[in-house]
Amino acid sequence: MISVWKGWSRVKGSLSASRRVLLILDFDGTLSPLAETPDAAVLPLVIRQTLRRLTALPSVTVAIMSGRPVTYLRRMVGDRRVIYGGNHGLEMRGPRLSFIHSEARRLRTTVRAYASAWRSTLNLIPGALLENKGLSLGLHHRRVPARHLPAFHRLIDRLKRQTAGRPFRWRTGKKVWELLPDVAWNKGKAALWLMKKMKDPRPVVVGDDVTDEDMFRALRRRGTCIVVGRKRSAAGLYLAGQGEVPRLLRSLEKELSA
Numbered sequence: 001m002i003s004v005w006k007g008w009s010r011v012k013g014s015l016s017a018s019r020r021v022l023l024i025l026d027f028d029g030t031l032s033p034l035a036e037t038p039d040a041a042v043l044p045l046v047i048r049q050t051l052r053r054l055t056a057l058p059s060v061t062v063a064i065m066s067g068r069p070v071t072y073l074r075r076m077v078g079d080r081r082v083i084y085g086g087n088h089g090l091e092m093r094g095p096r097l098s099f100i101h102s103e104a105r106r107l108r109t110t111v112r113a114y115a116s117a118w119r120s121t122l123n124l125i126p127g128a129l130l131e132n133k134g135l136s137l138g139l140h141h142r143r144v145p146a147r148h149l150p151a152f153h154r155l156i157d158r159l160k161r162q163t164a165g166r167p168f169r170w171r172t173g174k175k176v177w178e179l180l181p182d183v184a185w186n187k188g189k190a191a192l193w194l195m196k197k198m199k200d201p202r203p204v205v206v207g208d209d210v211t212d213e214d215m216f217r218a219l220r221r222r223g224t225c226i227v228v229g230r231k232r233s234a235a236g237l238y239l240a241g242q243g244e245v246p247r248l249l250r251s252l253e254k255e256l257s258a
């Protein structure tokens, strides 16, 4: 793994050889600094402005691929030219583009029922938070004090038993457990779907979490993959931290508008 800046001449070469570029960006921990609660996340102004200039370039399409729902991403970014991929790509919306994974759509009412049944139980644990994302649920423990963590994890175990045998799966991310429809889909498959739909532009993928690794594995041979934070990753390049994302976007803008 080398840093983006050390490998910049290669990034530059790959971009200048491409007529169309698809920039796929994760949201939390990539565009937005990681926050204490999901509600507290913000999109720094400098990033919003650079994104706007990038989406204005005719050769560039920007897609945001996140575990958040599309409605949230749209509200935070507020740019109609962006393609929003929500719920880890189970739903995607953009100009002339609308997708919801059909099995996930069918499980929506069950997700809603779990959300209302679990909220009060989760509220008994200080700091715990349930995020209803429509097609999936997020159970957050970033603000749960250490002494209450065992109770949080016991509850997760109980809910796991409750959903055993149902068409759902559990996965853990940064200080969160998620309940997702058990469908053969992830950010990587969603990114490939988008690539095909757009007739294979050159991808540039940036993300920080384990779910982004599916995109890196799917696209690393076809473009540039950059992981935020120096860690084991299928991405070939890394940024030292989220604080370097604005500089990365500005550098991409510079190359792509040249």
Ligand SMILES: [Mg+2]
Pocket: 026, 027, 028, 029, 030, 207, 208, 209
């Ligand atoms: Mg992330």
